[in-house]
Amino acid sequence: MSLGKFENVGAFIRSCNGTTLRYDQACLQIITSEEISFWSQYEECEGCKLLKTVELPISGGIVLETLSPLRYAVKNGNGQICNGTYQFCEFGQYSLNLSEVTKTECLPRMTAEPDAASLPILTAVVILLSMATLWYIVKGIGKRIIAGRLYARYFAREDNELGSETRVLTTEASVPRSPTRSRLRSLDIFRGFALALMIFVNAGGGGYGVFSHSTWNGLTVADVVFPWFAFAMGQALVLSLNARLRTSLPRLTALQQVARRSLLMSLAGVVLGSVNVSWTDVRLPGVLQRLAAMYFIVGALECAFMRTSQNITPGRSLFRDIAAGWQQWLATLLLVAVQICITLTVAAPGCPRGYAGPGGLHLSDHGHNLENCTGGIAGYIDRLILGESHLYQKGTFRDVYHTRLPHDPEGLLGILSGLLVVQAGAHATRIMLAYNHARARIMRWVFWSLVFGVTGGALAMFSRNGGVIPINKNLWSVSYCLVTAALAFGLQAVLYFLVDLKMKWGGRPLYYAGQNALFLYIGSELLKRHFPLHVHVPAATHAQLLATHAAAMLLWLAVAVALHRKRIFITL
Numbered sequence: 001m002s003l004g005k006f007e008n009v010g011a012f013i014r015s016c017n018g019t020t021l022r023y024d025q026a027c028l029q030i031i032t033s034e035e036i037s038f039w040s041q042y043e044e045c046e047g048c049k050l051l052k053t054v055e056l057p058i059s060g061g062i063v064l065e066t067l068s069p070l071r072y073a074v075k076n077g078n079g080q081i082c083n084g085t086y087q088f089c090e091f092g093q094y095s096l097n098l099s100e101v102t103k104t105e106c107l108p109r110m111t112a113e114p115d116a117a118s119l120p121i122l123t124a125v126v127i128l129l130s131m132a133t134l135w136y137i138v139k140g141i142g143k144r145i146i147a148g149r150l151y152a153r154y155f156a157r158e159d160n161e162l163g164s165e166t167r168v169l170t171t172e173a174s175v176p177r178s179p180t181r182s183r184l185r186s187l188d189i190f191r192g193f194a195l196a197l198m199i200f201v202n203a204g205g206g207g208y209g210v211f212s213h214s215t216w217n218g219l220t221v222a223d224v225v226f227p228w229f230a231f232a233m234g235q236a237l238v239l240s241l242n243a244r245l246r247t248s249l250p251r252l253t254a255l256q257q258v259a260r261r262s263l264l265m266s267l268a269g270v271v272l273g274s275v276n277v278s279w280t281d282v283r284l285p286g287v288l289q290r291l292a293a294m295y296f297i298v299g300a301l302e303c304a305f306m307r308t309s310q311n312i313t314p315g316r317s318l319f320r321d322i323a324a325g326w327q328q329w330l331a332t333l334l335l336v337a338v339q340i341c342i343t344l345t346v347a348a349p350g351c352p353r354g355y356a357g358p359g360g361l362h363l364s365d366h367g368h369n370l371e372n373c374t375g376g377i378a379g380y381i382d383r384l385i386l387g388e389s390h391l392y393q394k395g396t397f398r399d400v401y402h403t404r405l406p407h408d409p410e411g412l413l414g415i416l417s418g419l420l421v422v423q424a425g426a427h428a429t430r431i432m433l434a435y436n437h438a439r440a441r442i443m444r445w446v447f448w449s450l451v452f453g454v455t456g457g458a459l460a461m462f463s464r465n466g467g468v469i470p471i472n473k474n475l476w477s478v479s480y481c482l483v484t485a486a487l488a489f490g491l492q493a494v495l496y497f498l499v500d501l502k503m504k505w506g507g508r509p510l511y512y513a514g515q516n517a518l519f520l521y522i523g524s525e526l527l528k529r530h531f532p533l534h535v536h537v538p539a540a541t542h543a544q545l546l547a548t549h550a551a552a553m554l555l556w557l558a559v560a561v562a563l564h565r566k567r568i569f570i571t572l
Contacts, residue, residue, distance in 0.1 A: 014091060017061035023117075023207050023542050026088040028062045028108055030074070031097040037075050043085070044068035044215050045400045046465055048361040064088050067209055074098065074106060082106035089114030090542070120206065120543035124550060184432065186495035187239070189507035191232040192514030192560070193491075198225045199524045200553040203534070206546030213409075214473055215396045216358045218464045219483065223473040226287060227421045227484035228491070232514075233291060234425025235492075237299055238306070242433060245308045258299035264572040265292035265518075272525050284390040285382070285410040288522075293415045297335070298422045301328045320434040321444060325427055332423045339416035340469075340478060348373060348380035356475055360403035375407040378475050382411040397474065407474060414476030424452065424485035428492055438501045442493050449489035456482030513560040519570040520556050528552070 014020060016027030030038065035057045039050040042065070050073055054062055064070060066088045073083035074096075082101045088094065092114030096106060201222040205211025213222045237258075244254055269288030277283075305327040322329075347353040351373035357363070359374030375382070382391055383405065391408040431444045459479040461467035469479045498504050513520060527533050533552045537544045563569070 016063050019061075019063055021063065021091055023540060023545070024066050024090055024209075026064050026066050026090065026092040026094060026114065028064055028088070028094045028096060029059070029111070030056060030062065031059045031095065031099070032056065033058075033099070034076055036081065036098070038062055038072065039075060040064070040070055040072040042068045042070055042400060045361060046216070046357075047363040048401065051361075066090050066092075084108075090117040091115045115541075117208075117542055120541075120546045121208070123543075124546055184496070184500050185507055185511055186492065186499040187232070187235055188514030189495055189499060189510045190488075190492055190514070191229070191236070191517050192507070192510035192512065194225055194228040194232055195513050195517045195520055196510060196553055196557060197221070198229060198521065199556050200549055201225055202524065203528055203549040203552045204545055206549050207540070207542050208546075213396065215400050216474060217470040217472050219471050219473070219480070223480075224484050224487055226290075226473075227418075227481065228488050229517075230291060230294060230418060230421045231425035231428070231485060231488040231492075232517075233295060234298060234422040234427075235429045237295065237422075238302060238426045238429040238433070241299070241302050241306060242308065242429075245306060251303045255300060255303040258296060258303060261572050262292040262296035262299070265289075265295065268522060268572070272522065275526065281389050283392055283408070284386050285392070285408045285412070287410060290410040290415060290418060294418050294422045297415075297419060298328075298332075298426060301331050302426065305331075321427065321431045324434055325430050328423060328426065332419050335416045335419055336478060339413055342377060342413065343475075343477075344468075346377045348377045351376060351380075356470075356472065356477070358397045358401045358403055358407075358474075359405060360398075360401035362401055371403075372405060374403045374405040375411070375475065378411055378413040379405065379407045381413055382408050385412065395474070409474045409476070411475075417476050417478050417481050420478065420481040421485045421488070424448070424488065428489060438496070442497060442501075445489045445493035445496070449486045449493070451486075452482045452489065453486030456480070456486060509557045509561050512564040513557055516560055516563050516568075516570055518572065519563075520560060523559070524552075524556055 016025075017029075021027060030036070035055070037055045038053045040053045041048050041050045044067060050071060053072075056062075069085055069087040071083075071085050074081045081098060082105055084106050086108060088108075092110060093112035094108040095111045096108045098106070201211055205222060210220050211222050212220065214220050241254055241258075244257075245251065266289045269286040269292065270282065270284065272288065273283035273286050305325075307324055343356060344354045347355070351370065354376075355370070355373055356376040356378070357370065357373065359370050359372060359379075362370050362373075373379075386408075388406050391406040392410070393406050395407065395409070397403060397407075427448065428445060431441055435441050435444070456471070456479040459467050459469040459482070460471045464470070467479065469477050471477060471480045471483055473480055495507075499507055524533070533555060535548045535551075537548060
């Protein structure tokens with residue numbers, strides 16, 4: 001039946017037998033003359049058996065989630081009537097007449113068209129691009145015609161050494177400097193972009209699945225935010241230490257400064273986790289705690305092995321970046337190898353060796369009892385050392401897989417694999433320090449992007465649930481760290497080309513956000529449930545949620561601009 005024969009009332013029918021539908025829900029009306037039971041399971045739940053959803057003594061409606069295709073079966077007293085798999089869409093109205101189905105398959109019929117759930121995203125992108133274009137047009141006219149002197153006085157100030165950890169890239173006196181800016185703005189822009197995306201995702205991401213973390217395996221936009229932030233931290237770390245060590249700062253003193261900053265960062269994370277909870281329920285792991293641990297380990301390696309002078313022998317120019325960091329990489333790879341060996345060879349009590357799944361219903365139809373195996377050995381270590389009450393108590397996987405045990409995505413074992421991302425960011429900076437020529441920098445960033453991406457994809461067999469090590473944000477698997485680092489290398493190359501080389505974009509306001517990234521993140525976490533950063537919308541739609549969550553992000557970007565204008569730069 002063509003869509004033209006449907007009544008276009010999907011946007012107006014928002015109920016199912018008296019139950020108001022929310023976003024990402026649909027209504028299935030089952031027409032039957034006998035008592036039946038409806039069994040279902042989402043394909044998102046890998047290998048899970050069907051569960052009884054509802055019993056209907058007579059025809060009635062069922063509210064279904066639309067997060068992934070649904071596997072279902074209809075049964076009566078004599079057994080299964082039919083089954084099927086179908087992707088229901090948001091606010092869609094569907095009908096299933098059991099008197100018309102075959103003995104093996106039953107597919108529903110659409111009675112009212114669903115909403116175009118992705119349309120608000122496209123609208124928001126068009127609005128933001130239009131606003132940016134209008135701003136640059138108005139600014140250009142004001143600069144050239146109306147208020148040239150006023151513009152020069154208040155807006156065209158030199159943005160040098162504004163207090164973030166991004167430093168001027170100095171080179172040997174004998175090496176000619178390239179005609180680029182003394183300050184690489186792309187580093188602050190990269191950090192600001194990661195921060196803005198993180199604030200938007202933590203606010204709710206408009207309720208979209210692509211802006212929410214993967215249920216277990218897989219990769220979404222939300223999953224790349226944290227690793228990109230860690231990548232930017234590695235970049236800033238090497239720039240900062242290089243500038244300090246080149247001024248004859250003792251390495252032990254530099255290590256003490258790294259340890260102090262790591263301690264303050266971890267304490268700030270614990271404080272964030274203790275808001276509105278008692279100490280017995282404080283979450284000990286967290287984003288800042290994970291960043292602090294990785295910052296300290298990579299910082300200690302840099303303090304021990306960083307070279308403060310570059311070997312500029314022409315014959316070795318091809319491998320100069322590798323020669324400058326091979327010791328750091330060797331130590332990092334050894335720690336990552338420890339993580340891999342523990343994950344693949346050590347079994348949690350009562351669980352298969354090498355298991356790294358969500359537990360609960362996962363693969364339960366294969367005869368294995370994996371109910372208490374959530375997170376495999378990584379989850380077991382966290383629960384043993386930190387305690388169940390001090391771990392993250394939420395997560396989409398808990399609803400999908402019906403797990404009972406908590407699992408923290410920022411657990412202890414993932415620190416070791418996460419070093420790959422921070423070390424990749426450090427290597428991106430080593431490339432900038434070792435090479436003056438823009439083409440040499442960009443080519444190496446692209447090269448390492450391909451190396452990391454292909455390696456990570458191969459470990460997962462370029463699939464969602466396959467391979468030796470699937471891409472998994474909840475465990476910070478090695479393949480996940482490699483793929484997200486590859487994307488960060490690519491993004492850094494693009495930003496450097498547009499901002500620092502061609503000077504086609506100033507990066508505002510992301511550039512300003514990157515200068516106070518840590519302060520803005522902590523502030524957004526503390527106030528994300530308070531007005532005006534949070535607005536409760538009853539019976540919300542994706543469009544309303546997208547508007548409120550994007551507004552929260554823009555408000556924090558406005559704070560970043562205000563801090564920049566006042567020359568206020570807050571760091572640990």
